[in-house]
Amino acid sequence: MSGHTCHWPGCGKAVPPKLWGCKACWFKLPKHLRDRIWSTYVPGQEVTKTPSREYLEAARDVQAWIAANHPPAPVQGRLL
């Protein structure tokens, strides 16, 4: 086992390799992105390590969406 973890940045929760991430993070994603991940996912890609180009693009868009909508908590309070 290689210890597959949730793809949400900073989550780190262990999830089955065929899942993008843990349930809590997965359902924070908008449905159209979840649909894209599912529709481009090829069973066994986590074994062959050769996900489709479409899947990689979907996964990249998910990361971009997270960065835009759920940015890491900014370090505040040090400005004064």
Ligand SMILES: [Zn+2]
């Ligand atoms: Zn997670």
